[in-house]
Amino acid sequence: MSSRSSASSAGSVSLPGDPPGGRRAVAVWGIGVSVYFVAVIFRTSLGVAGLDAADRFHVGASALSTFSILQLLVYAGMQIPVGLLVDRLGTKKVLTLGVLLFTAGQLGFAFSPSYGTALASRALLGLGDAMTFISVLRLGARWFPARRGPLIAQLAGLAGMAGNLVSTLLIARLLHGVGWTAAFAGSAVAGALVLVLTLLFLRDHPEGHEPEPFPHHGAAYVRRQIAAAWREPGTRLGMWVHFTTQFPAMVFLLLWGLPFLVEAQGLTRASAGDLLTVIVLSNMAVGLVYGQIVARRHAARLPLALGTVGATATVWAATLAFDRTPMWLLIALCAVLGACGPASMLGFDFARPANPPQRQGTASGITNMGGFVASMTTLLAVGVLLDVTGDDYRIAFSAVFVLQALGLTQILRLRGRAARRERERLVASRVETVHVPA
Template identity: 85%
Template structure:
């Protein structure tokens, strides 16, 4: 006979669920919890949820906001200071009384220290924080004072929460903690009471240094923001690397027909050049984000310049299709290292309010590179030939590489970020998972996915063949229309940047409006009843395609405020994957459909509508969650506490 296991009361289950979530950082400081979400998560009605939240508010873990929900309170500097002061009073007294230490105490401390080392090695920081508290509590209990032991136990939850927060924000601290525990244990073994007290004081006082350091950091941040002429000069060097990368990336757009003749390939094989390049680019976005967070922008941009210059040179001298493919892959690898680095450089050198303008201006400079490719490289290609044109353009890569090495700085003086210690695969997984959990990151990815690819596909490969072969235009006229796309992009980028910087609520309407207008004009062009669409319609289409790039930058304006500074590179990498995955898919699909239908561009370009529909569906699905999360962060920013960086 199986006996039913009696569950705890509903309010207790909700209380335990939320409290564990706060202590284990599943609900971080600044998260707004709603009664409905908690009731669904635990499987209870809303009444016990309210009871549990009231208990948690009394304990100081949350703050209730009528009709909004419960805000998880961040760990404040004052809370840390109070806990540290109490711990010092209790633990210094306990360490002195523990000498001479009985053998049983030494054995228990050795066992706890060994357990904490294993937990730290496995990356289980929550468990390591629990064991850390047990280590100190064991010393306190050894003094035999029950009142002090109970007082120390009352600090348990606050210590656990702080311990996990500190270990996550300072992952290098765990190694130092273990070493200091070892020193305290050695002093107790040796019977040296004064040494044990001094070591405990140094060990516990570190939390107060953390609080003071964070306060100083916020005070400094409230002062003069970075910016000015020096910021423009340094960022100009970084964005020049991106400028050259875009020239190299889009060079195939004006050389597509020449490449088909040079390597004797059909439409599918020709599209493979761009597909492989974008595949490498998209696949590297998250690793690049992690690299930028780890190494800084200077090293990553320098490496990118070396790789894309080598790829452009290789493409110039490639004697075969296979060698040319390898060169484009190398170029894509270097190209992938540039844009995320430029975005990070902008966040280091300019105030946060300038973020939308900085991102749009970076996109504008990229379009200027596209313009150079369309006008200058195209003329060189048909004037001096394939190898001299591509090899000569590679000199620009060498120039920007030297500029980066000599003059680029990762950050202004006095705004140095905290150095990140070396981390393994567990850290990488946590970094990616934390960025992906934010609805703003995912919304940014889908906005980028849906807006960027129509113009990217048009400029990167299929625009020139479409205008020449399907619309009957000359190469010169087709080149002028491609130039119009680029010029439109540059103008619209400035307009969109100003609008988003001043009116944050305009982000989604701008993005969806661009998608809808682009789809309508593509449909009108492809379905036009005549043999060729009229010139005025092609001009309008190319003008609107120019808005796709600026609209894709809006994706970063969703991801940026959703993530803390130490995750900006990772979040930007995830977002930047969207448009390039869509572009890669469309490039391949158009090539396959052209071969299958005998160069029917109407059928081939219809794939654009499929990807746009998918993207819009995901944007509509995520928009409310992302907006709610942004409101949570806004509420959290108004809580009058100094936050521990978590």
């Protein structure tokens, strides 16, 4: 394990090989974060347009869920390839391609005349979106000291939730103010803006901190990268933490939250939108807290993740126990769902110290795949169960508990192995550092 990774694991002071950070790092990283911010706006814009999409394309619950499922299928399937691309090509090239693709997808969705073309547009959007978050994580690792890793990752997630807030507050109002085409096409202007910023100002790394040259030999290199990252228990634990924590809020925000609140709970769209905003605001607040805690005490990663899973399951079960859930409990549900995003970011804090710098993109891709596979599976299950049961949300949303149980089992199975491996790598890196001449 590199001395940089050991710093991240131990929460120690910066080492000589660490990037310097500073104002320039914030500026460059901020451009990458702005790309992710816009990608999340586009990704979640369907969440406030689900009922409108059903009317526009004349589809039921299962077909409606296919929009998000296809988008997440493309996203999840691209995580490992994107990780490899980031390791090989660098951040700027991958982010530039991502912006082009997700902006084209948003424009295509705005002008789609049929269900089929709209599906293709969401798939294109998912392809571009898949290239953003891993690139931003890699950019942060290249520009900031390793001990800042947990906080930088949480801040990146915070920017994503700010994008979700824009969807909830702005896109929803545009949709009902200027109409479908103008709302989605107008939002695509943001993609053009971040494309210009990326091309003009983004840099992969600070001067003097170029990554070590790493040989790339086609398929053999790909197999080695994936196999080496997967062998690390920390990578697999990170993936299952991401799998178990992220999807309840993702499913609620991305598609099924608004229909549940309007159709099953009898709320107005305005009240439902306010509750979705609670999730976003809670996410932003909890993200800052989790980032500070883990940066100071690395051992808090697993208790925070497990605590979030337990709280989510408890409040979700309480919500489904009512035919018409009291408003105070719906607010509590949304506040707790807000912790799911920050908890999923903890998965990267298991994968990061388990892998050397030249494998960070691949390991992050494996980790990031977890939550989106869980979200895609749950979106499909909820849509099918709604059609089968005649829109019984209590039965449909019970699918959440099945995936939580699966993920929790894997976390408990891997936690001891990952902790032992991390201690071994930390001890080895300290010995190596002591013997390196000044």
